[in-house]
Amino acid sequence: MSSGRCSVVVGSDGHYGFSSVGRKSSAPPPTTAASVFDWRSKNPKREEARKGRRRSKKKKEKKKKGKKKALARKEKMPTITKLYSMEEVSKHNTNDDCWIVVNGNVYDVTMYLDEHPGGDDVLLAATGKDATEDFEDAGHSKTARDLMQEYFIGELDTTTLISTPIAELEIFQKDKSSSDFSSKLMSKAVQYWAFPAAIIGISVVAAILCTQLANTILLKLLP
Numbered sequence: 001m002s003s004g005r006c007s008v009v010v011g012s013d014g015h016y017g018f019s020s021v022g023r024k025s026s027a028p029p030p031t032t033a034a035s036v037f038d039w040r041s042k043n044p045k046r047e048e049a050r051k052g053r054r055r056s057k058k059k060k061e062k063k064k065k066g067k068k069k070a071l072a073r074k075e076k077m078p079t080i081t082k083l084y085s086m087e088e089v090s091k092h093n094t095n096d097d098c099w100i101v102v103n104g105n106v107y108d109v110t111m112y113l114d115e116h117p118g119g120d121d122v123l124l125a126a127t128g129k130d131a132t133e134d135f136e137d138a139g140h141s142k143t144a145r146d147l148m149q150e151y152f153i154g155e156l157d158t159t160t161l162i163s164t165p166i167a168e169l170e171i172f173q174k175d176k177s178s179s180d181f182s183s184k185l186m187s188k189a190v191q192y193w194a195f196p197a198a199i200i201g202i203s204v205v206a207a208i209l210c211t212q213l214a215n216t217i218l219l220k221l222l223p
């Protein structure tokens, strides 16, 4: 067995090195900056190895810093979420494929159906519509709300929620068109009926007046 000596050399610049590892050395370990410099020039191979170790250490540190920076950048970056139309969401309404919409977010709860404490039927009944109200009514805990993030798959494209306005618009347009029709009818009636009716009325009144006048004249003329 070798009775090697190992001593750590600390220079004035804070750098350190091993004076000898696993071998006998008669030279005393360098202690001053000048002796360290001298020792380094006498042991070029060891000095090279030491430099290599320092270089790889620096490289590792740099890599670590880069990873940290990249992570920070990633956290700052806005995440791209997929948008789903209500029509698309509504297609996923079975035991094997179940999506729900809560607070404008879309969740694929297929894998959670059997585990849901409220029952799978509740979740299935919540498909194809905005289930926010039902979800809030159930009074879910914070744990439930945290858990649902695992099933988040995207957001609801609210621009696709136009079914109700269109229905209302159609009714409104129907109302409008029916009122348009009646006003048109009225104007046509005025045009085609009121005018002749007024003429007839005036003629009848005139005829009555004429007869009465003729009667009075005749009565006066007759002895």
Ligand code: HEM
Binding pocket: 100, 102, 107, 109, 112, 116, 117, 118, 119, 122, 123, 125, 126, 131, 134, 135, 138, 139, 140, 141, 142, 143, 144, 145, 147, 148, 151
């Ligand atoms: C990803 C979505 C959902 C998750 C992760 C979830 C999770 C849970 C959890 C953990 C509970 C146990 C009670 C609690 O901790 O709050 C629960 C209960 C319940 N959930 Fe959900 N839930 C979800 C969606 C829904 C939806 C959309 C509805 C309604 C349509 C609903 C209705 C209920 C009901 C009725 C209960 C039972 C409440 C009770 O027994 O007091 N859940 N849910």
